Amino acid sequence: MPASATTPIDSSQLLSPKWRADFPILSEEVGHGRPLVFLDNAASTQHPRQVIDAMRDVYERDYANVHRGIHTLSERSTELYEQAREKCRAFINARHFHEVIFTSGATASINTVARSWGDANVGPGDEILVTIMEHHSNLVPWQQLAARTGATLRHVRMTGDGRLNMQSYAELLSERTKLVAVVSISNTLGTINPMREIIQQAHAAGALVLVDAAQSVPHMTTDVQALDCDFLAFSGHKMLGPSGVGVLYGKEALLDAMPPFLGGGSMINEVQLDTFTPAELPAKFEAGTPPIVPVIGMSAAVDYLQNVGLEAIHRHEQQLTRYCFERLETTEGLCILGPAPEHRAGLISFAFDRIHSHEFAQVLNDQFGVAVRAGHHCTQPLHRVMGITASTRASFYLYNTLEEVDQFLEGVAAVTKMFAPRGRKRKRKKPDE
Amino acid sequence: MPSDEEELYQEHILDHYEDPFHRGHLAGATHAHADKNPLCGDVVRIELQLDDAGKIVDLYFDGQGCVISQASASMLLEEMYGKTVDDIKQFSAEDMLKLYGPRLTPNRQKCCLLSWKVIQGAIHSPVDSNDER
Incomplete structure:
Protein backbone atom coordinates (compact mmCIF):
# COMPACT_ATOMS: atom_id res chain seq x y z
CA MET A 1 0.00 0.00 0.00
CA PRO A 2 1.40 3.45 -0.87
CA ALA A 3 2.29 5.53 2.16
CA SER A 4 0.27 8.45 0.81
CA ALA A 5 -2.96 6.48 1.36
CA THR A 6 -2.71 6.68 5.13
CA THR A 7 -3.10 9.64 7.44
CA PRO A 8 -0.29 10.04 9.97
CA ILE A 9 -1.26 9.31 13.54
CA ASP A 10 -1.57 12.33 15.80
CA SER A 11 -0.28 10.78 18.99
CA SER A 12 -1.35 13.84 21.00
CA GLN A 13 -4.92 12.69 20.30
CA LEU A 14 -4.33 9.25 21.80
CA LEU A 15 -5.16 8.51 25.42
CA SER A 16 -2.42 7.51 27.80
CA PRO A 17 -1.99 3.73 28.08
CA LYS A 18 -2.08 4.19 31.87
CA TRP A 19 -5.86 3.81 31.85
CA ARG A 20 -5.47 0.18 30.78
CA ALA A 21 -3.97 -0.64 34.15
CA ASP A 22 -7.37 0.05 35.74
CA PHE A 23 -8.94 -2.90 33.88
CA PRO A 24 -7.95 -6.21 35.49
CA ILE A 25 -9.51 -8.31 32.72
CA LEU A 26 -7.25 -6.78 30.06
CA SER A 27 -4.33 -8.80 31.41
CA GLU A 28 -6.21 -12.05 30.80
CA GLU A 29 -4.84 -14.53 28.31
CA VAL A 30 -7.07 -16.37 25.87
CA GLY A 31 -6.57 -19.36 23.61
CA HIS A 32 -3.06 -20.68 24.10
CA GLY A 33 -1.63 -17.98 26.32
CA ARG A 34 -2.22 -15.07 23.97
CA PRO A 35 -2.80 -11.66 25.56
CA LEU A 36 -6.43 -10.62 25.17
CA VAL A 37 -7.19 -7.92 22.59
CA PHE A 38 -10.76 -6.94 23.34
CA LEU A 39 -12.47 -5.41 20.30
CA ASP A 40 -16.09 -6.30 21.06
CA ASN A 41 -16.92 -3.09 22.92
CA ALA A 42 -20.05 -2.27 20.94
CA ALA A 43 -21.57 -5.44 22.41
CA SER A 44 -20.44 -4.80 25.98
CA THR A 45 -17.45 -3.13 27.60
CA GLN A 46 -15.04 -4.14 30.37
CA HIS A 47 -14.94 -2.78 33.92
CA PRO A 48 -12.30 -0.65 35.60
CA ARG A 49 -11.30 -1.51 39.15
CA GLN A 50 -13.13 1.64 40.31
CA VAL A 308 -10.87 10.43 31.41
CA GLY A 309 -13.00 12.94 29.48
CA LEU A 310 -15.63 12.12 26.85
CA GLU A 311 -14.06 14.41 24.25
CA ALA A 312 -10.68 12.77 24.78
CA ILE A 313 -12.25 9.31 24.45
CA HIS A 314 -13.91 10.30 21.20
CA ARG A 315 -10.65 11.71 19.76
CA HIS A 316 -8.76 8.56 20.76
CA GLU A 317 -11.30 6.33 19.07
CA GLN A 318 -11.26 8.50 15.94
CA GLN A 319 -7.51 7.95 15.65
CA LEU A 320 -7.79 4.19 16.06
CA THR A 321 -10.71 4.00 13.65
CA ARG A 322 -9.04 5.99 10.88
CA TYR A 323 -5.83 3.99 11.32
CA CYS A 324 -7.73 0.71 11.09
CA PHE A 325 -10.04 1.83 8.28
CA GLU A 326 -7.24 3.00 5.98
CA ARG A 327 -5.34 -0.26 6.37
CA LEU A 328 -8.35 -2.53 6.10
CA GLU A 329 -9.95 -0.97 3.05
CA THR A 330 -7.07 -1.95 0.77
CA THR A 331 -7.57 -5.66 1.53
CA GLU A 332 -8.73 -7.34 -1.66
CA GLY A 333 -12.21 -8.89 -1.41
CA LEU A 334 -12.99 -7.04 1.80
CA CYS A 335 -15.87 -4.59 1.97
CA ILE A 336 -16.13 -2.16 4.88
CA LEU A 337 -19.75 -1.46 5.79
CA GLY A 338 -20.71 2.15 6.36
CA PRO A 339 -19.22 5.56 5.72
CA ALA A 340 -15.75 7.09 5.58
CA PRO A 341 -13.90 7.66 8.89
CA GLU A 342 -15.03 11.28 9.23
CA HIS A 343 -18.67 10.16 9.49
CA ARG A 344 -18.15 7.22 11.80
CA ALA A 345 -17.62 6.42 15.46
CA GLY A 346 -15.16 3.88 16.86
CA LEU A 347 -16.22 0.72 15.12
CA ILE A 348 -15.67 -1.02 11.79
CA SER A 349 -17.72 -3.91 10.37
CA PHE A 350 -16.76 -5.66 7.18
CA ALA A 351 -17.90 -8.45 4.89
CA PHE A 352 -15.61 -10.60 2.80
CA ASP A 353 -16.73 -12.01 -0.52
CA ARG A 354 -15.88 -15.65 0.15
CA ILE A 355 -15.05 -15.96 3.83
CA HIS A 356 -17.78 -16.06 6.47
CA SER A 357 -17.51 -13.83 9.55
CA HIS A 358 -17.34 -16.95 11.72
CA GLU A 359 -13.98 -17.83 10.26
CA PHE A 360 -12.62 -14.36 11.01
CA ALA A 361 -13.91 -14.39 14.59
CA GLN A 362 -12.71 -17.94 15.25
CA VAL A 363 -9.18 -17.55 13.92
CA LEU A 364 -8.76 -14.03 15.33
CA ASN A 365 -9.59 -15.46 18.74
CA ASP A 366 -7.71 -18.74 18.52
CA GLN A 367 -4.53 -17.54 16.82
CA PHE A 368 -4.36 -13.84 17.72
CA GLY A 369 -6.28 -13.48 21.00
CA VAL A 370 -8.52 -10.86 19.37
CA ALA A 371 -12.20 -10.78 20.41
CA VAL A 372 -14.48 -9.46 17.65
CA ARG A 373 -18.15 -9.91 16.89
CA ALA A 374 -19.36 -12.13 14.06
CA GLY A 375 -22.95 -12.30 12.89
CA HIS A 376 -25.75 -9.82 12.29
CA HIS A 377 -25.19 -7.68 15.41
CA CYS A 378 -28.98 -7.48 15.99
CA THR A 379 -29.47 -5.60 12.70
CA GLN A 380 -30.89 -8.27 10.40
CA PRO A 381 -32.89 -5.87 8.18
CA LEU A 382 -29.81 -3.69 7.67
CA HIS A 383 -27.70 -6.70 6.67
CA ARG A 384 -30.47 -7.82 4.30
CA VAL A 385 -30.58 -4.39 2.63
CA MET A 386 -26.83 -4.66 2.08
CA GLY A 387 -27.29 -8.15 0.60
CA ILE A 388 -25.36 -10.01 3.28
CA THR A 389 -26.33 -12.18 6.23
CA ALA A 390 -23.41 -11.52 8.54
CA SER A 391 -20.38 -9.34 9.08
CA THR A 392 -17.31 -9.12 11.30
CA ARG A 393 -17.10 -6.15 13.65
CA ALA A 394 -14.21 -4.61 15.57
CA SER A 395 -15.27 -1.93 18.04
CA PHE A 396 -12.88 0.22 20.06
CA TYR A 397 -12.87 1.89 23.46
CA LEU A 398 -10.63 4.05 25.56
CA TYR A 399 -8.35 1.16 26.59
CA ASN A 400 -7.55 -0.08 23.08
CA THR A 401 -4.19 0.74 21.51
CA LEU A 402 -2.68 1.05 18.03
CA GLU A 403 -0.69 -2.11 18.73
CA GLU A 404 -3.97 -3.94 19.29
CA VAL A 405 -5.33 -2.62 16.01
CA ASP A 406 -2.16 -3.94 14.34
CA GLN A 407 -2.75 -7.32 15.93
CA PHE A 408 -6.30 -7.31 14.53
CA LEU A 409 -5.10 -6.30 11.06
CA GLU A 410 -2.47 -9.02 11.09
CA GLY A 411 -5.15 -11.54 12.04
CA VAL A 412 -7.46 -10.42 9.23
CA ALA A 413 -4.63 -10.78 6.71
CA ALA A 414 -3.86 -14.27 8.03
CA VAL A 415 -7.50 -15.36 7.68
CA THR A 416 -7.75 -14.17 4.09
CA LYS A 417 -4.63 -16.19 3.30
CA MET A 418 -5.72 -19.26 5.22
CA PHE A 419 -9.07 -19.58 3.44
CA ALA A 420 -7.93 -18.55 -0.01
CA PRO A 421 -9.05 -21.07 -2.66
CA ARG A 422 -6.16 -23.31 -3.62
CA GLY A 423 -7.76 -25.95 -5.81
CA ARG A 424 -8.27 -28.44 -3.00
CA LYS A 425 -9.70 -31.86 -3.87
CA ARG A 426 -11.74 -33.95 -1.50
CA LYS A 427 -10.61 -37.58 -1.22
CA ARG A 428 -13.00 -39.69 -3.26
CA LYS A 429 -14.44 -42.73 -1.51
CA LYS A 430 -15.49 -44.13 -4.90
CA PRO A 431 -14.10 -43.07 -8.27
CA ASP A 432 -17.53 -42.22 -9.77
CA GLU A 433 -18.62 -39.57 -7.23
CA MET B 1 0.67 -30.46 19.44
CA PRO B 2 -1.72 -28.74 17.04
CA SER B 3 -3.67 -25.78 18.37
CA ASP B 4 -7.47 -25.86 18.65
CA GLU B 5 -7.71 -23.72 15.58
CA GLU B 6 -5.66 -26.09 13.44
CA GLU B 7 -7.86 -28.93 14.55
CA LEU B 8 -11.00 -26.96 13.77
CA TYR B 9 -10.04 -26.36 10.16
CA GLN B 10 -8.37 -29.67 9.35
CA GLU B 11 -7.23 -30.17 5.79
CA HIS B 12 -9.94 -32.71 4.90
CA ILE B 13 -12.59 -30.27 6.18
CA LEU B 14 -11.26 -27.46 4.00
CA ASP B 15 -11.20 -29.97 1.12
CA HIS B 16 -14.92 -30.58 1.61
CA TYR B 17 -15.52 -26.83 1.77
CA GLU B 18 -13.71 -26.11 -1.49
CA ASP B 19 -14.67 -29.29 -3.31
CA PRO B 20 -18.00 -30.38 -1.82
CA PHE B 21 -19.79 -33.68 -2.33
CA HIS B 22 -23.02 -33.27 -4.34
CA ARG B 23 -23.54 -29.56 -4.01
CA GLY B 24 -26.31 -28.43 -6.30
CA HIS B 25 -29.88 -29.18 -7.30
CA LEU B 26 -31.39 -32.68 -7.62
CA ALA B 27 -33.92 -32.71 -10.45
CA GLY B 28 -35.69 -35.92 -9.38
CA ALA B 29 -35.97 -35.06 -5.69
CA THR B 30 -38.84 -36.69 -3.80
CA HIS B 31 -38.07 -34.98 -0.50
CA ALA B 32 -36.54 -31.62 0.40
CA HIS B 33 -36.07 -29.33 3.37
CA ALA B 34 -34.22 -26.10 4.17
CA ASP B 35 -33.38 -24.32 7.39
CA LYS B 36 -31.10 -21.62 8.69
CA ASN B 37 -29.18 -20.73 11.77
CA PRO B 38 -30.70 -17.40 12.83
CA LEU B 39 -27.62 -16.45 14.83
CA CYS B 40 -25.36 -16.22 11.82
CA GLY B 41 -27.49 -16.70 8.73
CA ASP B 42 -26.04 -20.07 7.69
CA VAL B 43 -28.46 -21.69 5.24
CA VAL B 44 -28.63 -25.32 4.12
CA ARG B 45 -31.10 -27.00 1.78
CA ILE B 46 -31.05 -30.75 1.21
CA GLU B 47 -32.88 -32.62 -1.54
CA LEU B 48 -33.35 -36.39 -1.44
CA GLN B 49 -34.51 -38.91 -3.97
CA LEU B 50 -35.95 -41.88 -2.08
CA ASP B 51 -37.30 -45.10 -3.64
CA ASP B 52 -40.34 -46.98 -2.36
CA ALA B 53 -38.19 -49.18 -0.14
CA GLY B 54 -36.75 -46.12 1.63
CA LYS B 55 -33.37 -46.33 -0.03
CA ILE B 56 -31.55 -43.07 -0.82
CA VAL B 57 -31.16 -43.10 -4.61
CA ASP B 58 -29.43 -39.74 -4.63
CA LEU B 59 -29.06 -36.61 -2.53
CA TYR B 60 -27.81 -33.04 -3.00
CA PHE B 61 -27.33 -29.98 -0.85
CA ASP B 62 -27.00 -26.29 -1.38
CA GLY B 63 -26.44 -23.42 0.99
CA GLN B 64 -24.40 -20.53 2.22
CA GLY B 65 -22.45 -19.97 5.36
CA CYS B 66 -19.32 -20.68 7.30
CA VAL B 67 -16.83 -23.45 6.62
CA ILE B 68 -18.25 -25.62 9.38
CA SER B 69 -21.86 -25.40 8.18
CA GLN B 70 -21.02 -26.11 4.54
CA ALA B 71 -18.23 -28.66 4.96
CA SER B 72 -20.30 -30.62 7.47
CA ALA B 73 -23.21 -30.73 5.00
CA SER B 74 -20.87 -32.17 2.36
CA MET B 75 -19.51 -34.72 4.83
CA LEU B 76 -23.01 -35.73 5.92
CA LEU B 77 -24.24 -36.27 2.38
CA GLU B 78 -21.17 -38.27 1.48
CA GLU B 79 -21.77 -40.41 4.57
CA MET B 80 -25.44 -41.01 3.72
CA TYR B 81 -24.97 -41.67 0.00
CA GLY B 82 -26.34 -45.12 -0.85
CA LYS B 83 -27.88 -45.61 2.58
CA THR B 84 -31.53 -45.68 3.75
CA VAL B 85 -34.07 -43.49 5.52
CA ASP B 86 -33.61 -45.67 8.59
CA ASP B 87 -29.89 -44.95 8.54
CA ILE B 88 -30.67 -41.21 8.53
CA LYS B 89 -33.10 -41.63 11.42
CA GLN B 90 -30.54 -43.57 13.41
CA PHE B 91 -27.77 -41.06 12.73
CA SER B 92 -27.74 -38.98 15.92
CA ALA B 93 -26.50 -35.44 16.57
CA GLU B 94 -23.62 -37.00 18.42
CA ASP B 95 -22.77 -39.10 15.35
CA MET B 96 -22.78 -35.90 13.29
CA LEU B 97 -20.34 -34.14 15.63
CA LYS B 98 -18.15 -37.25 15.56
CA LEU B 99 -18.24 -37.34 11.76
CA TYR B 100 -17.10 -33.71 11.67
CA GLY B 101 -14.23 -34.47 14.01
CA PRO B 102 -12.73 -31.45 15.80
CA ARG B 103 -14.26 -30.55 19.12
CA LEU B 104 -16.60 -27.57 18.74
CA THR B 105 -17.82 -24.95 21.20
CA PRO B 106 -21.63 -24.89 21.69
CA ASN B 107 -22.10 -22.00 19.26
CA ARG B 108 -20.10 -23.70 16.52
CA GLN B 109 -21.92 -27.01 17.16
CA LYS B 110 -25.03 -25.24 15.89
CA CYS B 111 -23.22 -24.61 12.60
CA CYS B 112 -22.21 -28.26 12.36
CA LEU B 113 -25.67 -29.60 13.27
CA LEU B 114 -27.60 -27.43 10.79
CA SER B 115 -27.33 -29.94 7.92
CA TRP B 116 -28.11 -32.79 10.32
CA LYS B 117 -31.33 -31.00 11.37
CA VAL B 118 -32.20 -30.34 7.74
CA ILE B 119 -31.73 -33.95 6.60
CA GLN B 120 -33.84 -35.18 9.53
CA GLY B 121 -36.54 -32.73 8.41
CA ALA B 122 -36.17 -33.64 4.76
CA ILE B 123 -37.18 -37.28 5.21
CA HIS B 124 -40.55 -36.02 6.50
CA SER B 125 -40.97 -33.42 3.75
CA PRO B 126 -42.15 -34.85 0.42
CA VAL B 127 -41.64 -32.26 -2.31
CA ASP B 128 -45.24 -32.13 -3.55
CA SER B 129 -46.41 -30.94 -0.15
CA ASN B 130 -43.83 -28.27 0.43
CA ASP B 131 -43.28 -25.02 -1.34
CA GLU B 132 -40.03 -23.85 0.17
CA ARG B 133 -38.33 -23.34 -3.11
Missing part, protein backbone atom coordinates in the same frame (compact mmCIF):
# COMPACT_ATOMS: atom_id res chain seq x y z
CA VAL A 51 -16.49 0.23 39.14
CA ILE A 52 -15.82 -3.23 40.54
CA ASP A 53 -14.72 -1.73 43.85
CA ALA A 54 -17.73 0.58 44.08
CA MET A 55 -20.05 -2.39 43.70
CA ARG A 56 -18.11 -4.57 46.10
CA ASP A 57 -18.09 -1.74 48.67
CA VAL A 58 -21.88 -1.52 48.57
CA TYR A 59 -22.21 -5.25 49.07
CA GLU A 60 -19.68 -5.25 51.90
CA ARG A 61 -20.80 -2.10 53.73
CA ASP A 62 -24.03 -0.45 52.61
CA TYR A 63 -26.44 -2.87 50.98
CA ALA A 64 -30.18 -2.91 51.75
CA ASN A 65 -33.33 -2.19 49.76
CA VAL A 66 -33.88 1.42 48.76
CA HIS A 67 -36.75 3.80 49.65
CA ARG A 68 -38.16 1.34 52.15
CA GLY A 69 -36.44 1.01 55.50
CA ILE A 70 -35.56 3.64 58.01
CA HIS A 71 -32.63 1.61 59.19
CA THR A 72 -29.07 2.72 58.55
CA LEU A 73 -28.26 0.46 55.62
CA SER A 74 -31.44 1.30 53.75
CA GLU A 75 -30.66 4.98 54.20
CA ARG A 76 -27.10 4.51 52.96
CA SER A 77 -28.21 2.51 49.93
CA THR A 78 -30.94 5.01 49.13
CA GLU A 79 -28.50 7.87 49.31
CA LEU A 80 -26.02 6.15 46.97
CA TYR A 81 -28.83 5.20 44.60
CA GLU A 82 -30.16 8.76 44.38
CA GLN A 83 -26.64 10.20 44.12
CA ALA A 84 -26.26 7.93 41.09
CA ARG A 85 -29.35 9.52 39.57
CA GLU A 86 -27.88 12.97 40.03
CA LYS A 87 -24.62 11.85 38.43
CA CYS A 88 -26.48 10.44 35.45
CA ARG A 89 -28.52 13.65 35.17
CA ALA A 90 -25.37 15.74 35.04
CA PHE A 91 -23.73 13.24 32.64
CA ILE A 92 -26.39 13.83 29.97
CA ASN A 93 -27.21 17.38 31.14
CA ALA A 94 -30.88 16.71 31.85
CA ARG A 95 -32.72 19.69 33.30
CA HIS A 96 -34.30 17.75 36.15
CA PHE A 97 -33.16 14.96 38.44
CA HIS A 98 -36.50 13.14 38.03
CA GLU A 99 -36.18 13.02 34.25
CA VAL A 100 -33.68 10.17 34.74
CA ILE A 101 -35.49 6.83 35.07
CA PHE A 102 -33.44 3.75 35.91
CA THR A 103 -34.37 0.71 33.83
CA SER A 104 -32.75 -2.65 33.13
CA GLY A 105 -31.13 -1.26 29.97
CA ALA A 106 -31.72 0.61 26.74
CA THR A 107 -34.10 -2.12 25.52
CA ALA A 108 -36.30 -1.71 28.60
CA SER A 109 -36.13 2.07 28.23
CA ILE A 110 -37.41 1.92 24.65
CA ASN A 111 -40.09 -0.62 25.50
CA THR A 112 -41.28 1.62 28.35
CA VAL A 113 -41.87 4.47 25.91
CA ALA A 114 -43.53 2.18 23.36
CA ARG A 115 -45.89 0.71 25.94
CA SER A 116 -46.63 3.77 28.03
CA TRP A 117 -46.42 6.76 25.72
CA GLY A 118 -47.15 4.70 22.60
CA ASP A 119 -50.31 2.98 23.77
CA ALA A 120 -51.68 6.28 25.11
CA ASN A 121 -50.84 8.45 22.11
CA VAL A 122 -50.65 6.37 18.94
CA GLY A 123 -53.62 5.14 16.93
CA PRO A 124 -54.77 4.01 13.49
CA GLY A 125 -53.50 6.29 10.72
CA ASP A 126 -50.55 7.49 12.80
CA GLU A 127 -47.02 6.84 11.64
CA ILE A 128 -43.83 5.97 13.47
CA LEU A 129 -40.59 6.68 11.67
CA VAL A 130 -37.55 4.48 12.18
CA THR A 131 -34.48 3.97 10.02
CA ILE A 132 -33.11 1.01 8.09
CA MET A 133 -30.10 0.95 10.42
CA GLU A 134 -31.95 0.44 13.73
CA HIS A 135 -30.87 -2.22 16.19
CA HIS A 136 -33.67 -4.76 16.76
CA SER A 137 -34.27 -3.11 20.15
CA ASN A 138 -35.37 0.11 18.45
CA LEU A 139 -37.36 -1.67 15.77
CA VAL A 140 -39.30 -4.57 17.28
CA PRO A 141 -41.00 -2.50 20.05
CA TRP A 142 -42.35 -0.16 17.33
CA GLN A 143 -43.48 -3.10 15.20
CA GLN A 144 -45.33 -4.35 18.27
CA LEU A 145 -46.82 -0.90 18.93
CA ALA A 146 -47.97 -0.65 15.32
CA ALA A 147 -49.60 -4.07 15.57
CA ARG A 148 -51.40 -3.10 18.80
CA THR A 149 -52.61 0.30 17.66
CA GLY A 150 -53.06 0.07 13.88
CA ALA A 151 -50.33 2.63 13.30
CA THR A 152 -47.89 2.34 10.39
CA LEU A 153 -44.14 1.93 10.61
CA ARG A 154 -42.07 3.80 8.03
CA HIS A 155 -38.36 3.41 7.35
CA VAL A 156 -35.91 6.14 6.46
CA ARG A 157 -33.59 4.92 3.71
CA MET A 158 -29.81 5.13 3.60
CA THR A 159 -27.33 6.59 1.17
CA GLY A 160 -25.01 4.23 -0.70
CA ASP A 161 -22.26 4.77 1.87
CA GLY A 162 -24.44 3.93 4.88
CA ARG A 163 -25.55 7.34 6.10
CA LEU A 164 -29.15 8.39 6.60
CA ASN A 165 -30.77 9.69 3.44
CA MET A 166 -32.01 13.03 4.74
CA GLN A 167 -34.13 13.54 1.65
CA SER A 168 -35.94 10.27 2.34
CA TYR A 169 -36.37 11.46 5.93
CA ALA A 170 -37.83 14.82 4.86
CA GLU A 171 -40.21 13.08 2.46
CA LEU A 172 -41.46 10.64 5.10
CA LEU A 173 -42.05 13.26 7.81
CA SER A 174 -45.65 14.45 7.80
CA GLU A 175 -48.47 15.51 10.07
CA ARG A 176 -49.21 11.78 10.49
CA THR A 177 -45.75 11.20 12.07
CA LYS A 178 -46.16 10.83 15.83
CA LEU A 179 -42.68 9.68 16.70
CA VAL A 180 -39.24 9.42 15.13
CA ALA A 181 -37.23 6.62 16.80
CA VAL A 182 -33.64 6.79 15.65
CA VAL A 183 -30.22 5.50 16.58
CA SER A 184 -27.56 8.15 17.24
CA ILE A 185 -24.67 5.86 16.20
CA SER A 186 -25.27 2.68 14.21
CA ASN A 187 -23.89 -0.34 16.06
CA THR A 188 -23.14 -2.01 12.70
CA LEU A 189 -22.10 0.80 10.35
CA GLY A 190 -20.62 3.13 12.93
CA THR A 191 -22.44 6.01 11.26
CA ILE A 192 -22.84 9.10 13.43
CA ASN A 193 -26.29 10.41 12.59
CA PRO A 194 -27.01 14.16 12.48
CA MET A 195 -29.24 14.18 15.55
CA ARG A 196 -29.69 17.96 15.88
CA GLU A 197 -30.99 18.19 12.33
CA ILE A 198 -33.18 15.09 12.69
CA ILE A 199 -34.74 16.39 15.90
CA GLN A 200 -35.33 19.92 14.59
CA GLN A 201 -37.07 18.61 11.49
CA ALA A 202 -39.21 16.19 13.50
CA HIS A 203 -40.30 18.93 15.89
CA ALA A 204 -41.11 21.21 12.97
CA ALA A 205 -43.43 18.44 11.71
CA GLY A 206 -45.00 18.06 15.15
CA ALA A 207 -43.41 14.69 15.94
CA LEU A 208 -41.52 13.60 19.05
CA VAL A 209 -38.08 12.00 18.89
CA LEU A 210 -36.67 9.05 20.80
CA VAL A 211 -32.90 8.60 20.54
CA ASP A 212 -31.36 5.15 20.92
CA ALA A 213 -28.10 6.44 22.35
CA ALA A 214 -26.64 3.10 23.47
CA GLN A 215 -23.59 3.55 21.20
CA SER A 216 -23.10 7.30 21.64
CA VAL A 217 -23.48 8.05 25.37
CA PRO A 218 -20.41 5.90 26.24
CA HIS A 219 -18.19 7.49 23.60
CA MET A 220 -18.98 11.19 23.27
CA THR A 221 -20.52 14.06 25.19
CA THR A 222 -24.30 13.93 25.41
CA ASP A 223 -26.41 17.00 26.14
CA VAL A 224 -30.13 16.24 26.03
CA GLN A 225 -31.06 19.92 26.42
CA ALA A 226 -28.90 20.99 23.49
CA LEU A 227 -30.22 18.06 21.45
CA ASP A 228 -33.78 18.83 22.55
CA CYS A 229 -34.68 15.13 22.19
CA ASP A 230 -37.90 14.00 23.85
CA PHE A 231 -36.65 10.59 24.99
CA LEU A 232 -33.19 9.08 25.12
CA ALA A 233 -32.15 5.54 26.05
CA PHE A 234 -28.80 4.03 27.02
CA SER A 235 -27.28 1.06 28.85
CA GLY A 236 -24.72 0.82 31.65
CA HIS A 237 -22.90 -2.20 30.26
CA LYS A 238 -21.72 -0.41 27.14
CA MET A 239 -20.04 2.35 29.21
CA LEU A 240 -17.82 0.42 31.65
CA GLY A 241 -20.75 -0.32 33.96
CA PRO A 242 -22.51 -3.57 34.82
CA SER A 243 -25.21 -5.25 32.75
CA GLY A 244 -28.83 -5.14 33.93
CA VAL A 245 -29.06 -1.38 34.24
CA GLY A 246 -29.76 1.54 31.95
CA VAL A 247 -31.47 4.89 31.73
CA LEU A 248 -34.57 6.30 30.15
CA TYR A 249 -34.40 10.05 29.88
CA GLY A 250 -37.68 11.83 29.09
CA LYS A 251 -38.79 15.43 29.18
CA GLU A 252 -40.62 16.12 32.43
CA ALA A 253 -43.93 17.12 30.85
CA LEU A 254 -44.03 13.96 28.72
CA LEU A 255 -43.11 11.60 31.55
CA ASP A 256 -45.63 13.32 33.82
CA ALA A 257 -48.44 12.79 31.34
CA MET A 258 -47.55 9.16 30.62
CA PRO A 259 -49.32 6.34 32.45
CA PRO A 260 -47.11 3.98 34.46
CA PHE A 261 -45.92 0.93 32.55
CA LEU A 262 -44.96 -1.80 35.05
CA GLY A 263 -47.12 -1.95 38.16
CA GLY A 264 -45.89 -2.96 41.59
CA GLY A 265 -44.07 -1.65 44.63
CA SER A 266 -42.42 1.80 44.60
CA MET A 267 -44.45 3.12 41.66
CA ILE A 268 -47.53 3.84 43.77
CA ASN A 269 -48.75 6.65 45.93
CA GLU A 270 -51.68 4.86 47.53
CA VAL A 271 -53.18 1.44 46.89
CA GLN A 272 -56.77 0.37 47.61
CA LEU A 273 -58.07 -3.14 47.00
CA ASP A 274 -59.36 -2.19 43.56
CA THR A 275 -57.41 0.92 42.62
CA PHE A 276 -54.12 2.74 42.98
CA THR A 277 -52.73 6.19 42.44
CA PRO A 278 -49.27 6.37 40.86
CA ALA A 279 -46.21 7.86 42.52
CA GLU A 280 -44.53 11.02 41.29
CA LEU A 281 -41.54 10.87 38.93
CA PRO A 282 -39.14 9.12 38.86
CA ALA A 283 -40.64 6.39 41.07
CA LYS A 284 -43.69 6.13 38.78
CA PHE A 285 -41.55 4.23 36.27
CA GLU A 286 -39.43 2.24 38.71
CA ALA A 287 -41.73 -0.56 39.88
CA GLY A 288 -40.23 -3.22 42.10
CA THR A 289 -36.81 -3.34 43.69
CA PRO A 290 -34.49 -1.68 41.20
CA PRO A 291 -31.02 -2.94 40.20
CA ILE A 292 -29.56 -1.12 43.19
CA VAL A 293 -25.93 -2.16 43.02
CA PRO A 294 -25.71 -2.00 39.20
CA VAL A 295 -27.09 1.57 39.37
CA ILE A 296 -24.33 2.49 41.82
CA GLY A 297 -21.80 0.68 39.62
CA MET A 298 -23.00 2.63 36.59
CA SER A 299 -22.55 5.90 38.45
CA ALA A 300 -18.97 4.89 39.27
CA ALA A 301 -18.54 4.32 35.52
CA VAL A 302 -19.87 7.84 34.89
CA ASP A 303 -17.25 9.21 37.31
CA TYR A 304 -14.56 7.24 35.54
CA LEU A 305 -15.59 8.38 32.05
CA GLN A 306 -15.77 12.02 33.16
CA ASN A 307 -12.33 11.68 34.71
